[in-house]
Each structure stands twice: as structure tokens, then as C-alpha cells.
Amino acid sequence: GAVVSQHPSRVICKSGTSVKIECRSLDFQATTMFWYRQFPKQSLMLMATSNEGSKATYEQGVEKDKFLINHASLTLSTLTVTSAHPEDSSFYICSARGVGGNQPQHFGDGTRLSIL
Amino acid sequence: DAKTTQPNSMESNEEEPVHLPCNHSTISGTDYIHWYRQLPSQGPEYVIHGLTSNVNNRMASLAIAEDRKSSTLILHRATLRDAAVYYCILRDVIQGAQKLVFGQGTRLTINP
Numbered sequence: 001g002a003v004v005s006q007h008p009s010r011v012i013c014k015s016g017t018s019v020k021i022e023c024r025s026l027d028f029q030a031t032t033m034f035w036y037r038q039f040p041k042q043s044l045m046l047m048a049t050s051n052e053g054s055k056a057t058y059e060q061g062v063e064k065d066k067f068l069i070n071h072a073s074l075t076l077s078t079l080t081v082t083s084a085h086p087e088d089s090s091f092y093i094c095s096a097r098g099v100g101g102n103q104p105q106h107f108g109d110g111t112r113l114s115i116l
Numbered sequence: 117d118a119k120t121t122q123p124n125s126m127e128s129n130e131e132e133p134v135h136l137p138c139n140h141s142t143i144s145g146t147d148y149i150h151w152y153r154q155l156p157s158q159g160p161e162y163v164i165h166g167l168t169s170n171v172n173n174r175m176a177s178l179a180i181a182e183d184r185k186s187s188t189l190i191l192h193r194a195t196l197r198d199a200a201v202y203y204c205i206l207r208d209v210i211q212g213a214q215k216l217v218f219g220q221g222t223r224l225t226i227n228p
Contacts, residue, residue: 006159034215043203044160044218093159095216102148105216107159 003027004096006108014116015086021079021111023094029074030096034105035067038091050077084115120204125223128194136189136222138204143184148207150216151178151189153200160203160218163189199226 003026011019023033032051036044048064050056050071058064066088068080077096081088093110097103121139128134140149148167152160164171164178166187171178177190191198203221207214 004159032214036218043220044154046215046217049215091157095159097214102165104150104162104165106162107152110157110159112157 004030004094004106004108006094006111008111009109010112010114012114012116013084016083017115019081019084019113021081021092021094021113023077023079023096023108025075025096025098025106028096028098030077031074031099032097033071033077034095034097035069035077035079036093036095038093038110044093047079081113084113086115089113089115120206120219122202122204122219122222124220125225127225127227129227130196131193134191134194134198134224134226136191136202136204136224137186138188139186140204140206141185143206144208146208149178149180149184149187150205150207151176152203152205152216152218153198154203154221155197155200161200163202165207194224194226196226196228199224 005024007022034049035047038044046059047062048056048058050069052071052074056069071077091110091112094108095105097105148165150165151163154160164176166178179188201221201223203218205216
């Protein structure tokens, strides 16, 4: 089946550090990629949607200058959390969907970000 | 995005069938019904989706009411590995970015 690889799986770093998370679709071309955030015991919250070669569309309340998204190719999207602070600690999950109107979304295994 | 309603939690026994309900009374004609599940500390996993007819795959079956205002995910023979949070989500294949918006889901516990 379709596989989405997310890296790294876990990051622990100091406050003020910028952290980059990669999301790759391994066996299909992902025209659209999505980034979610999940706090403990809560559901996934959509942060942004990105289409290859164009600017990401952010959900209301998500700071685009804080969470930089790049979707430069059909198999790779990156999320950079700039100048991370403890309140940015969360489980970040990417998702990708292939070409076609009704393709299912496939998810990576998530990145657990802990800011000290 | 059209809203779904699911029970917060359900419990079942190993090797028994499980029926997970979902209400979506405001579903539109172009909304597909998607089911995903999330195991602890993992990303969601696609389970099944459908529009009007019942659907079967190797993981589960999806029974859709005739008026499409509700659906049921059926796990025919639950195993311990099926313990997860199950999300029922509507996705419009025509409008917007066709994004998946997650609700709270149903936490399924399987007893050995």
C-alpha cells in the first residue's frame, strides 16, 4: 500500500531552535500534502494544506511565519517550526494524497517535538 | 465541513464482531464517508471509504444507510491490535481542498 515516511520521529531541543520535519511519499506522487498537529488526548488539528509548487494554505489561527511549509516536489514536503518554544511541543503528523478526485489520504507516523 | 457524531468510547471482546456507528445527518450529495483509525503514538491509518453502496475490504466493511445520514464500520472479528481511536470523516470531493477534518472519534477497547 501507499507509504508516507516522516522524519525525524522524535526531536528534543532547546527553546529558540528552529526544527525541520520532512514528509515523503515513497511510492506515489503526492499532489497535495497536509500537516496536522495533535496535543495529548486530543484529536488531530489541521494546520495547513500544500500543493506542489504553490504556497501553502493555512487554517485559521495558524501562523504562517511560525510554521513554514515547503512542497517543492511531488514526493517531498517540509514543515519548519521557527524559533520553537515549549508551547510548540506537540505531535506533528503529515499526510499525502495522490492524483485523482477520491484518493484516500495516507499518513506518516508523526514527529514528537519536545521543546525544553 | 459536514459534521459527524460518534460515541466517545466502545468496548468489545476479542474475536467478536464490532459495529462502530457514525451519524452524519447534514451530509451532502458529494460527501464521501471515510474511516481512519489511529493506534497510540502513530499517525492515522486509512480503513475504508464509500459513497452510497456498502463497501468491503480486507480490514473492514462499511454499511451506509439508504438516506446516507448514518453509517457503521464493521470489524468482523476483532483482535487486540484493533484497539484504536476510530474516526468517521466526511470529505467533499468537489469543494475546496478535499481536506480531512478530524472529530473526536471513538476509542475502541478490545478485551482479551
